[in-house]
Amino acid sequence: MECGDELTILREHETFIVTVTGLAEKRGSAAVAQTLYEETEESLKAREAEKARRSLDADRAPKKRPDKKARRQIIRFVSKGD
Numbered sequence: 759m760e761c762g763d764e765l766t767i768l769r770e771h772e773t774f775i776v777t778v779t780g781l782a783e784k785r786g787s788a789a790v791a792q793t794l795y796e797e798t799e800e801s802l803k804a805r806e807a808e809k810a811r812r813s814l815d816a817d818r819a820p821k822k823r824p825d826k827k828a829r830r831q832i833i834r835f836v837s838k839g840d
Contacts (some may be wrong), residue, residue: 762797771808775801 759778767774780794
């Protein structure tokens with residue numbers, strides 16, 4: 759790896775594209791490591807768009823699990839379709 763190399767990092771639902779700006783001689787702290795790379799503008803924009811999309815999906819999701827009465831209503835509703 760050299761300075762100027764571009765890396766794609768996948769972490770769960772996120773993808774980072776970073777450019778290496780420097781190399782350390784030995785292993786250091788996370789604060790030092792953060793000074794040795796830079797995330798691309800396209801990567802930042804894509805991550806923000808994905809974050810906004812996930813936030814909208816979370817808003818539409820049910821806030822809690824159905825209780826016993828609601829589960830029975832769901833079962834009755836589904837069984838009527840058979």
